Amino acid sequence: MKEVKLETVLNVYDGLSELPHDIQQLIDAAIKARENAYAPYSKFKVGAAILLDNNEIVIGSNQENASYPSGLCAERTAIYYAGAKYPNAKILKMALTASSQNQVTDAPIPPCGACRQSISEYEIKQEQPIEIYFMGAIGKVVKSNSLANLLPLGFDRSFL
Structure with a gap:
């Protein structure tokens, strides 16, 4: 047996x-997106903002549905929109913010x-890390x- 230790640095x-001005602006965009979340069931609103290498900022917010699995998180709303609208752009940075109406x-x-x-x-697709x-x-x-810091031992196409 061999023990393997994984380490994450944050x-x-x-x-x-404390953040650089450009990151503050990206988080501000995520906060504004969070306000557009549709979360009548969980009362938990999430906003995401993505900075692309073409200097576009793409936003997303969580969108719930009475049939819970049919909803979509803010992160995936933003990242899929970025992939659909700017398929050749690389994602440089992503900002996320969440708030609850219950606490x-x-x-x-x-x-x-x-x-x-x-x-x-x-x-993995862009062969470049995303902050x-x-x-x-x-x-x-x-x-x-x-x-990769948040998802060590990730599943990717190499296993298919």
Whole structure:
């Protein structure tokens, strides 16, 4: 038997004011997108903003449905739209923010597993890491230099 240790390195900022100005603007776009979320069931709104290498910013928000599996997360809404509208553009950075109408979300909220897998697909496709910034409605912001930090031992086309 061999033991394998995996390590993830993240940067944690105390708040938005510690971030570079361009990241603050990207998070602001995610916050505005979050306000457009359709979340009447969970009361949990998520916004995403993606910066592409063509300087376009694409946004997305979660869209729920009474048939829960039919809804879509903000991250996948944004990333699929970016892929459809700008198929040759690379994703440089992604900002995520989440808030709940039921409680204060002051801890950083990372992408769910399905979103991690979807973001991973684009990171592998473009052969370049995607910086991901995530936060709650207020408080600390976490930065990952790559989706691979958040999804070690990911599933990709090499297994097919």
